[in-house]
Amino acid sequence: MADTRRPHAVLWDMDGTLVDTEPYWIDVEFELAARHGGKWSHEHALNLVGNDLIESGRYIREHMGIDLEPAQIVEELLDGVVARVADQVPWRPGAVDLLEDLGEQEIPCALVTMSYRRFVAPILEALPSSTFEAIVTGDAVSRGKPHPEPYLKAASLLGVDPSYCLAVEDSNTGARSAEAAGCTVLVVPNHVPVLDGVRRVFADSLAGADLVEIFASGWTMRD
Known part of the structure; x- marks a missing residue:
């Protein structure tokens, strides 16, 4: 039986979530x-x-x-x-610390963004090369968010079931995509309000967040 106490992977939106672009x-x-x-x-x-x-x-x-x-x-x-x-890369508060923490816990991460690869490149260059084990960009999918394809592709590249993944998002469009793929979604609203949802857990900031605990609480909400 799969361990539902911790995510098998964390799938990260970029714009407005990792970086305030x-x-x-x-x-x-x-x-x-x-x-x-x-x-x-x-x-x-x-x-x-x-x-x-x-x-x-x-x-x-x-x-x-x-x-x-x-x-x-x-x-x-x-x-x-x-x-x-x-x-200048405008990191969101707590984002880089969480990426480092997930690496130490050996929880794989993927970047799931609708931006194109050439925009993502300078942001990746500012991080250790091992930060993301998979990268899905808008020019690498046929249907972008809010369709589930981007998150399904990220989970597939990592070899994990999306239902055991935590997605981190800041918009309704992204949250809908992750939910449709079967993920639990941590929503950290930034520039736009985000609606409640069955698989959505909300936080005011990434700073100090415990993603393992958030995933476990989100999984409990789904039962």
């Missing part, structure tokens, strides 16, 4: 609008939190009112955000 994305979106004569708002920007990048590109094309293909919009956004991350 959402302000970078929002700044670059406004720059994109100014550069191409479009209109944008903070409300529209928050609607994109956690979304697949191509879907975000389609949303921006429609609501910003610019005549660019979604793929070109994504590339221009990535250019701006990658430059900012290369200058």
